[in-house]
Amino acid sequence: MTIAPAPPAPITIDPWDPGYATSVTAGALTEMDATTAEINLDVEVPAARWSPVTPAAVALPSAVLIADGVRRIEARVWVSDPGGAMPAPGIAASYAAGVVRCGPTGRPAELVDVGVRRSLFTPSQHAADLHTWAGEYTVRSAAGASAEQLSLALQRDLGDLEVTLATRHRSHDAGDDLLIIDGPLRGRSQLPRTVGYVKTHHTAYLSGRQAGVMAELRPGQRTPVFLMGSGWPRHSWYLRLPTRSTAPWSGIARCEAGAELTPAEVVALADLTATVLPALAGVDYKDPRAPQNLVPIGGLERLLRHRLGDARLLYRALRQATALTP
DSSP states (O other): OOOOOOOOOOOOOOSSOGGGOOSBOHHHHHTTTOOOSOEETTSSSOGGGOOOBOOOOOOOOSOEEEEEEEEEEEEEEEEOOTTSOOOEEEEEEEEEEEEEEEOSTTSOOEEEEEEEEEEEEESOSSOOOEEETTEEEEEEEOSOSSHHHHHHHHHHHHHHHHHHHHHHHHTTSOSOOEEEEEBOOTTOTTSTTEEEEEOSBSSOOOOHHHHHHHHHOOTTOBOOOEEEOSSSOEEEEEEEOOOSOOSTTTTEEEEEEETTSOHHHHHHHHHHHHHHGGGGOOOTTTOTTTTTSOHHHHHHHHHHHHHHOOHHHHHHHHHHHTTSOO
16 A cells, blocks of 8 residues: 655745845744733724724825835944043944825825934943044944944934934925834834834734734735733734735734824724725835835835945045044
8 A cells, every 4th residue: 555645844935035034033923922012902893803904994195204214334433431441332323214205196206305314322421423534423322332232322313313304394294194104113102193114023912813813814904903012002903915925924014003092093093004005015026025115115225225325435434534544
């Protein structure tokens, strides 16, 4: 008697370029049932009645504003202590933020604001602004000397720049625009009509039946809204963008909104994102992180990286300014 070999285990290729890892980290999957976040699943409907939500008809905003930023560490530095203590570490970094305005359907997106900064992040009290022929690196304080604390200081300043540009431009619209910030909403929930857009998942906030609802989403659908209380409170929901891939989490993005919104307000905002964002989804032949990397975000990132300048020239300028080269 011949025993037929077992069929091979199904394998699905993740659509993201391997240079960007995957849209969901392994930790998010293995910790599906281990999240420590305080989750309230009953914001929109009782947890037992969760099912995919097809957005209700909503009035489209006058414009969709998308804010994003890029950062690059140009050099790691040491700041001497005149008293003879150990030098303090720091990073010299360039970072840029911009705002893209997407108007009515059929009109091209336009860049409405951009800002570029160069800074020296360090916990040292003895650091001075660093002047180079390529620009000035302004001293910014970091909470500590670890690599993580220096990176957080850089990220905080980049976030502040994004908010400054977005706030400055919003005065030009009629007051019914929608602002999408690429990344978590942390520290920016005070902005009205604003959503944080998270395309890479490091933590899975849903488990069991609710996670199953997320897996059932079709393009343009979303999960019910839930409230998260880990670290800082905010509303959140998942939605699926158009995608040809069948890989787990393919096309899934998570949105965040301020905890101070009423259930009716946040549900309306969730319906608006599920209506508007699918039309902006990235396409795989243009973007290695499609569809989650929205078309306006991908274009803005490319422009901002160009605005940072040539990394080799900036590194040379920093070395010359610190007298490490002739």
